[in-house]
Amino acid sequence: MAGKLALIAAGGTGGHMFPAQALAEVLLAEGWRVKLSTDDRGALYAGGFPAAVERSIVASATTARGGVLGKLAAPFKIASGVLAARRGFRADKPDIVVGFGGYPTIPAMSAALTMRLPRMIHEQNGVMGRVNRAFAARVDTVACGTWPTELPQGVHGIHTGNPVRASVKDRAGTPYRVPGDGPLHIVVIGGSQGARVLSDVVPAAIAALPTEMRPRLRVAHQARKEDHDRVVAAYRAAGVTAEVRHFFDDVPARFAEAQLVVARSGASTIADLTVIGRPSILIPLPTATNDHQTANARPLADAGAALMLPESVLDAESLTRDMHAVLSDPSRASAMAAAALSLGRPDAARRLYDLVTELAV
Template identity: 65%
Template sequence: MTAPLMVIAAGGTGGHMFPAQALAEAMLARGWRVQLSTDARGARYTGGFPDAVDIRQVQSATFARGGLLAKLAAPFRILSGGMAARRAMRADRPTVVVGFGGYPSIPALMAAVMLKLPRVIHEQNGVLGRVNRLFARHVDAVACGTWPTELPGGVEGVHTGNPVRGAILERAGAPYDPEGRLSLLVIGGSQGARILSDVVPGAIAALPEALRARVHVTQQARAEDRERVTRFYTDHAIDHEVAPFFADVPERMAAAALVISRAGASSVADISVIGRPSILIPFAAATNDHQTANARGLVEAGAALLLPEDGASVDALNRMIAEVLGDPARAAEMARAAAAHGRPDATERLVALIETLIPPGTVPHV
């Protein structure tokens, strides 16, 4: 008997791709075949996917970028991608299709609707993204990573949490030590964030000398910001590593005394599962301010401090860093609160939801 096939549709950013990767890892372990449907942009984030995942690039487009001609062509590109996905699914019929948002997920979800296949969407953020909002009334279940999630009228969601990669799960609840050397992890999403490069170095340099001398900074910065950030830390004798991308973020997060981050859904999930105090600076231009919604749970749990982007000055951030690192008892309590808020079983919850839509006898036994 051929193993059942799951098509996972995702793309655009790491925020969509990381939970998709977690589900792919889980389904392969259960004996499924897994196919990832994405576009060329999404394919840049597939390096961490298991080799057994069949990665298919489909044609899609966004209405949010490009000139007038690109926007006029978008519907035709999406329709072409949808019809290609439909042909592929008729040749090798999936048991279920799961979308994680982003425009690259449209063709596979469109094909699943046309073929009346079981279909699920997973929304990572506290507000539905454009594509998931489009399909919310046309799927069998809506899984929510952040709770509560704002949903269209008449649509019910199931709180599963945000699946995290195996490398994060391996460090779930890692021991926390706010004494001795203090590692600060600064991450700004898959491409870094300029505002973090603007305010974090100065905020650290202004710490009391006794505290600053214990600090080691690992900072993700955009390529165009890397040189000036590195030079600042060198000039101020602050121990540091600065790079546009770190392949070992789970390891660095587990070693961190404090995480300073945007409030993307995957970053919030990783911080929660590992259990680290954080200062969250939501991206002000995020659609419907969804990053503030993402941060709300950790902030209300006492695990994180929220710093709105319009108030993210050197002085404000300096005070927050000093509040956390200067009070080891408070930092340890924040770490415990973060871990208590985390959902390390989010992938299993999502799998259980998906399995309720599958006919008996379809799921392989391994």
């Protein structure tokens, strides 16, 4: 078969899948063959992968969640996935296996380890996830999206940045339109899985903005399906123009148009904000493993690119205060956008590709 083969293993959230997609795009452009190994949930976020990427659904599980029976069955399900991955590798041997974290990466990374294939992981967050942490000392290279990243003792990482999809890179450094007398575009996004608290608090906070500002607001709010109707009703009652969907497939375009983004601080969201360069109010997910979303948001807050508002102190009043502070001060908003852009790594996918080619010799 023509071309070297990269097997990309990624878990079931957009935070894992989007950087995996970015690497796949570069690999294909350089003449590689690419296979994606994920689970049923991850496949939901694989729609943007190029058609040339061969997808395989693997059996995987976690012992950290689920009922007693699920926890007891998990090791057997994982073992089945590892054996299936080994069979697949023997039939079409990868030149390298790249893991992006999440439980669905366990079979591919385990098979690569036992077969002594070149292997590396990419950690998106400022604190390593459970699966990447388990493999960190057993791979050839650890690439880090957020810097600094908390790593296991004795493990050294290479800062590549978080790869962004072509649709984000195409809008890298799009000129920022400062808040003025025209429309004010606000994007509200809780990550690929949504966030109930944003649906609870943001509409009320926006409704409390000054009366003369509200008619100019254009809100794009990503809400979970079960929250959709009440969010629509809240904006309608406030007289605010809002588009509410459970998933936006054009987030890069919306970020490029936005004067302000209110979001969780998942790694992919941070990467998109810094590559495009937009001011934000970041509300870290408090239940994220080892509080990694706070670690993700801190560099932006320290650089003046974002306001970080912990969920423990989040309410409509505080969010109204912070939103108004940005939208009513063009010079501050412009400085925040510039600070965000200064942190961006639009070449992260290329940096990661360079590491891949060094290992797959």
